[in-house]
Amino acid sequence: MNFEILSKKQKKKIEELIEKNYGIKFDSFCLIKSGKEKIRIFTGNLTGKELEALNRLVEINNIGLYLCSLKEEELRLSFDAAILFGRKAKKNVISLDSAQAKEWMQGKKIILNAKEDSKIVLVKYKKDILGVAKILNNELLNFVPKERRTNLIDFVDETKPR
């Protein structure tokens, strides 16, 4: 597998961007760049050098979890990293109502009522983080991966008796 272990400086930059964007304090262990823009997080107890040695020894197919993409200065958390770390977010979180959340999980874009600046945000429904979106022209552009979209989500109406 072609990958590059990020240096301390590169790692710090990612951590700072995550803190700046979402208010999430992030000690990211080992960060790995795979492909042009993809950053992966690995919390296993191997150092970067040990990982590189392992890669020479065996055919590595994948390491850790897809954390984010970084294009120029725009950092976008992956769907699963957003769910894993997003509950600690203190800013840039957009909350949806149940109808919007249903549409969101179907992969649709959401039109916002209030005017918002163009930026990447975490999408939330009640306690759940439902991935990330880009706000553009007052719309939430949907980044829910296709394989995770569903038409059949049953949002429980908590007012109904069981």
Added chain:
Amino acid sequence: MKFQPKPELKERIYALLDEEAEEFWKFCEKPLRNVIRCNTLKISVEELKERLEKKWQVLQPFEKYKEVMIIENELAPGELGRSLEHQLGYYYVQELASMQAVFALDPKPMEKVLDLCAAPGSKTTQIAAMMKNSGLILANDPSFSRLCALNANLERCGCTNVVVTREHGSKLCKKFESAKFFFDKILVDAPCSGEGTIRFNPAILKMWNIDMIKRLAGLQKKLIASAISCLKPRGILVYSTCTFEPEENEEVVQFALDNFLVRLESFSLPLKSRHAITEWRGKKFSEEIKKCKRIWPHDNDTEGFFVAKLRKIK
């Protein structure tokens, strides 16, 4: 039943179970219960249970493993896999019997674990949760298509401590042995003839044949031998299958006992299990083999499984 068991399979099950064989076949026709495992990497057991109880009846069958939940409602096909909680990776749909191998392995945070035949990842994600995303899991599978499923499940469950490799199991272990890269614990959940999963996949009955058992037993012996070579001294190896065939179970464990410095460990499981057998078709196995466990579908209303726990002596 959609497919009828071949006479030879019926006769072998009868030899293993005697009069109970009838009950076994009755259970094979029953649909499986809906079982999930809370993915504690993404949500707490309490929170998941509370939200699922708003739509389903949830039973936690094991005091020690609260993450295991049985959904007692009748569900539409695929309903468990389409819920919001599943899409967000809050739980994994996993059969009770399949969880037992990892309970026997008992992975701890910070350990170095090899999951030699990992795809599609039910046990790897279970190990990652028990290790709280620390230590190291090396998850291997030789098949590219199966690796895609493994990677998707690792992402969905938020596993960050896993390195996935694509190698033939025995070749991979040789490489590790030569580099002195040893593991605290190894799971060999070996490819097998799979009769334990008849309730999930009745087509197994159609595919079943005696030549396949012989071929698989050869591969299983190769895998267990290779795995022992990259286990740390005093390290633990769990060998498991979802078959009832003694050639793929007791005989493979006996081969390991006869040829390597390993011994069998006693262990307990939350499901009812039976001792492994000590004799099959004129072949006698060591009395120690009784420490291995057979899980029969009609004992727990589950699939079938075989689990052995070995420790490397030197």
